[in-house]
Each structure stands twice: as C-alpha cells, then as structure tokens.
Amino acid sequence: xxxxxxxxxxxxxxxxxxxxxxxxxxxxxxxxxxxxxxxxxxxxxxxxxxxxxxxxxxxxxxxxxxxxxxxxxxxxxxxxxxxxxxxxxxxxxxxxxxxxxxxxxxxxxxxxxxxxxxxxxxxxxxxxxxxxxxxxxxxxxxxxxxxxxxxxxxxxxxxxxxxxxxxxxxxxxxxxxxxxxxxxxxxxxxxxxxxxxxxxxxxxxxxxxxxxxxxxxxxxxxxxxxxxxxxxxxxxxxxxxxxxxxxxxxxxxxxxxxxxxxxxxxxxxxxxxxxxxxxxxxxxxxxxxxxxxxxxxxxxxxxxxxxxxxxxxxxxxxxxxxxxxxxxxxxxxxxxxxxxxxxxxxxxxxxxxxxxxxxxxxxxxxxxxxxxxxxxxx
Amino acid sequence: xxxxxxxxxxxxxxxxxxxxxxxxxxxxxxxxxxxxxxxxxxxxxxxxxxxxxxxxxxxxxxxxxxxxxxxxxxxxxxxxxxxxxxxxxxxxxxxxxxxxxxxxxxxxxxxxxxxxxxxxxxxxxxxxxxxxxxxxxxxxxxxxxxxxxxxxxxxxxxxxxxxxxxxxxxxxxxxxxxxxxxxxxxxxxxxxxxxxxxxxxxxxxxxxxxxxxxxxxxxxxxxxxxxxxxxxxxxxxxxxxxxxxxxxxxxxxxxxxxxxxxxxxxxxxxxxxxxxxxxxxxxxxxxxxxxxxxxxxxxxxxxxxxxxxxxxxxxxxxxxxxxxxxxxxxxxxxxxxxxxxxxxxxxxxxxxxxxxxxxxxxxxxxxxxxxxxxxxxx
Numbered sequence: 001x002x003x004x005x006x007x008x009x010x011x012x013x014x015x016x017x018x019x020x021x022x023x024x025x026x027x028x029x030x031x032x033x034x035x036x037x038x039x040x041x042x043x044x045x046x047x048x049x050x051x052x053x054x055x056x057x058x059x060x061x062x063x064x065x066x067x068x069x070x071x072x073x074x075x076x077x078x079x080x081x082x083x084x085x086x087x088x089x090x091x092x093x094x095x096x097x098x099x100x101x102x103x104x105x106x107x108x109x110x111x112x113x114x115x116x117x118x119x120x121x122x123x124x125x126x127x128x129x130x131x132x133x134x135x136x137x138x139x140x141x142x143x144x145x146x147x148x149x150x151x152x153x154x155x156x157x158x159x160x161x162x163x164x165x166x167x168x169x170x171x172x173x174x175x176x177x178x179x180x181x182x183x184x185x186x187x188x189x190x191x192x193x194x195x196x197x198x199x200x201x202x203x204x205x206x207x208x209x210x211x212x213x214x215x216x217x218x219x220x221x222x223x224x225x226x227x228x229x230x231x232x233x234x235x236x237x238x239x240x241x242x243x244x245x246x247x248x249x250x251x252x253x254x255x256x257x258x259x260x261x262x263x264x265x266x267x268x269x270x271x272x273x274x275x276x277x278x279x280x281x282x283x284x285x286x287x288x289x290x291x292x293x294x295x296x297x298x299x300x301x302x303x304x305x306x307x308x309x310x311x312x313x314x315x316x317x318x319x320x321x322x323x324x325x326x327x328x329x330x331x332x333x334x335x336x337x338x339x340x341x342x343x344x345x346x347x348x349x350x351x352x353x354x355x356x357x358x359x360x361x362x363x364x365x366x367x368x369x370x371x372x373x374x375x376x377x378x
Numbered sequence: 379x380x381x382x383x384x385x386x387x388x389x390x391x392x393x394x395x396x397x398x399x400x401x402x403x404x405x406x407x408x409x410x411x412x413x414x415x416x417x418x419x420x421x422x423x424x425x426x427x428x429x430x431x432x433x434x435x436x437x438x439x440x441x442x443x444x445x446x447x448x449x450x451x452x453x454x455x456x457x458x459x460x461x462x463x464x465x466x467x468x469x470x471x472x473x474x475x476x477x478x479x480x481x482x483x484x485x486x487x488x489x490x491x492x493x494x495x496x497x498x499x500x501x502x503x504x505x506x507x508x509x510x511x512x513x514x515x516x517x518x519x520x521x522x523x524x525x526x527x528x529x530x531x532x533x534x535x536x537x538x539x540x541x542x543x544x545x546x547x548x549x550x551x552x553x554x555x556x557x558x559x560x561x562x563x564x565x566x567x568x569x570x571x572x573x574x575x576x577x578x579x580x581x582x583x584x585x586x587x588x589x590x591x592x593x594x595x596x597x598x599x600x601x602x603x604x605x606x607x608x609x610x611x612x613x614x615x616x617x618x619x620x621x622x623x624x625x626x627x628x629x630x631x632x633x634x635x636x637x638x639x640x641x642x643x644x645x646x647x648x649x650x651x652x653x654x655x656x657x658x659x660x661x662x663x664x665x666x667x668x669x670x671x672x673x674x675x676x677x678x679x680x681x682x683x684x685x686x687x688x689x690x691x692x693x694x695x696x697x698x699x700x701x702x703x704x705x706x707x708x709x710x711x712x713x714x715x716x717x718x719x720x721x722x723x724x725x726x727x728x729x730x731x732x733x734x735x736x737x738x739x740x741x742x743x744x745x746x747x748x749x750x751x752x753x754x755x756x
Contacts, residue, residue: 017419021396021418021419022701023703024688024705024716026706040404285695290691290695291692291695291696296698310402313668314668320654323400324402325400
C-alpha cells in the first residue's frame with residue numbers, strides 16, 4: 001500500500017485523492033489552512049510550508065510527495081528531495097514558478113512565444129514598452145495564477161498604474177496576443193519515460209480565470225500533433241514525472257507557448273468522465289511508477305467552471321451524461337468552487353445538452369463561445 | 379452540504395463515499411471495527427450496533443442514514459427512524475434479512491421462486507425433504523451472505539449433517555435449481571418514485587461468492603424487461619428508496635427469484651466505469667432526493683472479483699480500458715479485497731482484453747465462463 005503526500009489541499013489534491021483511492025493508494029495532505037477541502041476525503045496535516053519539523057513527520061509517512069499547486073517555496077521542495085521521492089522534480093517546479101525561465105525554455109526548445117522582455121525596474125518597463133508596443137501585459141515573474149499578478153497596458157499612459165499595481169515585483173512585459181483561440185494539452189510522463197497526451201482542449205477564460213473547456217478542441221488535428229510534440233520535448237528536457245499542462249495560444253494557425261502548469265490542470269477536469277483514465281489517476285500512476293492509463297477521449301466533453309458560488313445542481317444532474325463536482329468549499333468571489341462536465345457521443349448532442357443547461361442556469365454567456373465552437377465543428 | 383451516515387464500513391460504504399464526494403456530499407461511517415476500510419476515505423465512528431449513545435451522536439451529525447450491509451439489527455434500524463431519515467426503510471431491510479419473508483413476497487408479487495419449505499426443527503427438515511426432493515439446499519433464514527449459512531443436501535443421508543452444520547437455526551429448505559444462468563438486476567428508486575434499472579447482468583459464483591459479472595447479460599432482451607418489471611413491483615411494494623439488487627436464476631428461459639439485496643451490490647460494480655452514473659452515485663442521489671442518473675451501459679463490461687488476496691495489478695492497468703479497485707483491506711481467505719473492471723465497445727474486444735488479463739494473471743478458470751458467454755454473444 002503506497003501513500004502519496006500532497007503539498008496543498010485544494011480541489012486538485014481532493015480529486016487526486018478520490019482518483020487514487022480505488023487503486024488502494026493512501027494520501028496525506030499538507031496545507032496551511034485547517035479547512036482545506038482535500039481534508040474532507042483524506043488525512044490533513046496543517047502546517048506552514050517552512051515548518052520543517054512538520055514536513056519531517058510528513059515525509060516519514062509517505063512514499064512520494066507531489067503538488068496541488070506550483071507556488072510551494074523552492075527550498076521546501078528541495079528539502080523534501082533529501083527526505084523522500086518528489087515528483088515532479090523541484091527543477092520543473094522552479095521553472096514553472098518563473099515566467100521568464102519558463103518562456104525562455106519554450107523558445108530554447110523551439111516553441112515560439114509572444115514577444116516579451118524582462119522588467120526589474122520602472123526604467124525597464126519604459127524600455128520594454130518601447131520595444132514591444134501596445135497593447136501589452138505586465139506579469140509578475142512569480143506567484144501569478146488565475147489572472148492574478150497581471151496588468152494590461154493599452155498605451156504608455158498605463159505605465160505608472162501597471163508598475164504600481166504589481167508593486168514593483170520582478171516581472172515580464174509581454175505583447176498582447178490577438179489570438180484566434182486558446183488551447184491546452186495535458187500530458188503525462190511516467191517514471192520509465194513513457195509519455196502520453198490527452199486530446200487538445202480549447203479553453204475560454206473570463207477575468208483571467210478558466211470559464212469553459214471543450215475536448216477535443218474542434219478542427220485541431222495538426223495543432224494537436226504539434227502541441228504533443230512540444231509537450232514531449234518539455235517533459236523530456238525536465239525529466240518530468242507526472243501530469244502537466246501546456247497552455248498555448250493559436251494565432252494565424254500557429255501555436256505560441258503561454259505557460260505550463262507542473263500539475264494536474266483545470267483544463268483536464270473533463271478527463272474524469274471523458275477519458276478512460278483521468279488526469280488525476282494518471283498522475284497517481286506516474287508518480288508511483290505504475291503503467292500509464294489510456295488518454296483517448298470517449299466522445300466529446302465540455303467542462304464549465306463554477307466561480308464564486310455554485311449554481312443549482314439540478315439541470316446538470318438531469319442530463320443523462322451530466323456530472324457535478326462540488327469541491328466542498330465555502331463561497332467566495334473569484335474562488336473556484338466546483339465544475340460540471342457534460343459528455344456526449346458527438347458535437348450536436350453535446351451542443352444540445354449544453355444549451356439546455358445554460359438556459360436552465362441563466363449561464364448563456366458562459367456557454368455561448370463553446371456553442372459557437374461546437375456549431376462550427378458540425 | 380448534506381451528510382450521509384452509513385451503517386457498515388466495508389467496500390460498499392467506501393465506494394459510496396468516493397462516489398458521493400464529487401457531489402459535495404459528506405459521509406460519516408459507523409462500524410464496530412476500527413480498521414473498516416471505508417474509514418480510509420471518510421470519517422469513521424467506531425461503535426457497536428446497539429450502542430445507542432453512539433448512534434445518537436451519529437444521527438445528530440447526518441441528514442440520512444443508509445446501509446453498507448443488510449444485517450444491521452432491526453431494532454437499530456427502527457431506533458434510527460425515530461432520530462433521522464433512513465433509506466431504504468427498515469421494513470425493506472427486515473424483509474431482505476429473512477429468506478422466508480423475501481421469497482414469500484416474491485411469490486405474492488408474481489415472481490416465481492424455487493420450491494421451498496420452512497424448517498424450524500429436524501422434523502420439519504425431514505418433512506420438507508420429502509416434499510422438495512434432492513438435491514436441495516438448506517439455508518438459514520437470517521444472516522446468510524456469500525454462501526455462508528448454506529448446506530447442500532444430495533440425499534436423505536445428508537439430513538443430519540445439514541441440520542448440525544446450520545446449528546438448528548430457523549431455516550428454509552430450497553430445491554436445488556439446475557439453472558442455465560444466474561442474472562441480476564440492479565435497480566434504483568428515488569424519493570419521488572422515479573425508477574430505473576441498469577441492464578441485466580450475468581453472474582458466475584465460485585464457492586458461493588460472486589466471481590465474475592458480465593454487463594449487459596448477452597441475449598437477454600426479454601429477460602431484462604421481465605426482470606425490470608419484477609424489480610419495479612418490489613420497489614413499489616416496499617416504497618423503497620435507494621439502490622437494490624434482485625438476484626435471479628434463469629431456468630427454461632424463465633426467471634426465478636433467488637434473493638434481493640437492499641443496498642448497492644457486487645454485481646453492479648461495473649457501473650463505476652461502464653455506465654454514465656454508477657450504482658453508488660445513484661444510491662447517493664436517491665437517498666438525498668436528487669434526480670436519478672442515467673443507467674444505460676456504455677459498451678460492455680466485465681467485472682472480476684478478487685477474493686482472499688489481490689493479484690498483480692499490472693495486467694489490468696496496462697489494458698486501455700482496465701480499471702483497478704483495491705479496497706484497502708488486509709488479505710484473508712474468502713474475503714472480498716478488490717475487483718477489476720474491463721470495458722470495451724463490443725463483445726469481441728472485451729473478450730480479447732479479458733483473455734489477455736486472465737492469461738497474464740493465471741486466472742483462466744475465473745474468466746472461462748465469461749469468455750464462453752461472450753463468444754456465444756458474437
């Protein structure tokens with residue numbers, strides 16, 4: 001019987017624990033808040049990331065440590081490698097924590113990115129803006145997620161506001177990409193180097209937070225192959241073990257690297273019902289050295305994120321292939337509190353189910369771009 | 379946020395908790411052993427079934443009580459109804475605890491059964507044997523499961539041994555049925571009376587314990603309809619809320635009622651991956667008054683039970699549609715410690731996957747009757 005330790009006790013840790021339990025895997029979650037929602041389904045150790053006495057107890061009880069989020073302090077991750085197996089390795093984690101290092105790696109490995117420049121001072125920002133032009137986005141190098149730590153600049157008039165908004169933290173200025181669409185590929189690499197990707201997913205964001213995902217992304221055969229190629233290069237370069245996601249922009253039919261998440265990813269939640277082996281089970285399998293599971297799509301799936309608070313579950317539960325996920329969190333503005341996945345055998349049936357659910361919940365705006373993509377795919 | 383209390387903390391409670399968690403449902407398990415395997419995934423209250431002080435604490439924390447097994451004392455179930463909602467109702471539970479009451483109800487509702495007679499004394503047994511003939515099976519009226527509390531009589535010479543083996547407990551003598559096959563139907567009824575059945579399943583037993591299930595049962599269209607009819611009559615008669623299973627023999631192409639299980643059932647484990655909404659999720663939905671989920675089969679599935687100890691998981695994990703379930707129990711002869719489910723789009727593909735797994739695990743004997751049934755179905 002193996003025990004996986006998870007740093008961070010949010011919904012990703014929760015879904016990892018639920019996916020690992022059927023395999024007979026035990027979990028131990030460590031989080032700095034006592035009501036971390038993963039603690040509802042697995043033992044929870046409440047400790048600060050730098051409480052090394054607690055981490056020593058944690059390490060002694062587990063076979064491998066992994067992460068529910070990427071912003072675990074680098075020294076904590078390093079300390080862990082001296083006390084237990086850690087997957088993914090701290091180098092991959094550190095790289096994904098730093099937008100500059102991440103984008104530099106993308107380019108080094110042949111994946112184009114939007115134009116960007118390092119910004120360590122107000123003068124850097126002025127210089128970078130002159131090179132990159134407007135619109136542009138100033139992003140902190142570290143600790144950004146779900147649109148946090150970002151400021152969009154429309155003109156030179158926004159430079160002061162942007163610099164103040166990010167508090168002068170080390171940042172990058174990035175060209176604003178007028179993309180045709182956003183896609184992501186969720187990949188998994190085993191201890192033995194086995195590699196697999198789920199079908200390419202199309203994503204829609206709202207206020208910087210993922211709003212909906214459609215899998216497989218329609219009309220994306222060539223892009224999917226290319227995305228898999230890039231994901232494989234990154235995985236091998238980092239000697240990565242586990243699941244990660246690579247977020248990409250599509251512009252002029254070409255892929256641009258946006259960011260990687262060194263963990264299971266929101267754009268892969270559809271795999272719980274839409275693939276034979278979910279991203280969560282595959283992460284568990286990978287970090288334990290078990291054979292990877294099948295990543296094919298079973299039909300088509302759409303995932304709708306619930307942000308702030310949950311809508312009524314009824315309309316989703318009444319759909320024959322509707323699946324409800326309540327993370328057991330209390331409501332809070334901007335917080336991911338749950339999601340729903342709808343599955344179907346084809347795009348037309350999925351569109352009908354999605355339209356019914358959206359109408360019943362008054363979520364037409366959230367569903368509209370997905371419906372348009374599904375309609376184009378018919 | 380609702381909390382379901384489960385009496386009994388075995389693998390059924392464990393799988394209920396895992397199925398309910400995505401719906402945001404919390405669980406509280408009560409069992410009289412501290413290492414009950416459901417306690418690995420949900421809070422566990424260790425208490426005797428007649429510790430009413432503990433049950434009072436239990437009832438105060440839950441919205442509805444349900445059962446992982448049917449042998450909860452009737453007075454405990456009744457006591458609970460005065461302190462919380464209980465589903466299924468104690469009448470259904472009591473009926474399923476008593477083979478005589480159960481079989482009498484089957485007949486009353488138009489479902490034929492094997493010939494049987496009540497046996498409360500050695501004299502009764504002699505008389506019953508004269509009426510029913512041989513072979514026959516003596517079964518205790520209460521507390522029988524997985525072949526326990528049964529004795530097969532080949533001739534009048536076995537009467538004394540049978541009577542001793544069952545310790546003189548109130549029993550029934552039942553004609554031994556030379557059945558063509560064993561099938562079961564897993565049904566669910568909601569609080570509002572909504573009713574659904576999963577496709578008919580064909581089952582194979584070994585030493586009285588379920589060994590394998592195949593869903594849907596091949597060539598069984600007429601039988602499935604009839605089984606659903608009987609399940610519905612029983613559900614309505616008992617005002618049943620939740621999932622139950624009806625086990626049936628097929629003889630001369632006709633159905634005979636064997637027994638009902640007032641709970642999720644081993645022959646429904648395939649629904650976790652083989653149906654849009656599993657029997658576990660549907661039980662959760664039913665007892666909470668939520669809409670029932672879709673019970674259609676997604677392709678074909680076979681479930682293999684692991685009894686005593688787990689085989690190597692590798693061959694199952696390497697199958698694209700192979701799913702592994704380790705209940706987190708320690709090995710023990712005759713104990714259900716896990717199961718595997720293989721899914722496929724058609725009988726031929728399922729047969730190939732099953733043959734590969736059986737060969738790799740040296741489980742050819744367990745798989746052989748399933749393979750024969752699949753072969754006949756092509």
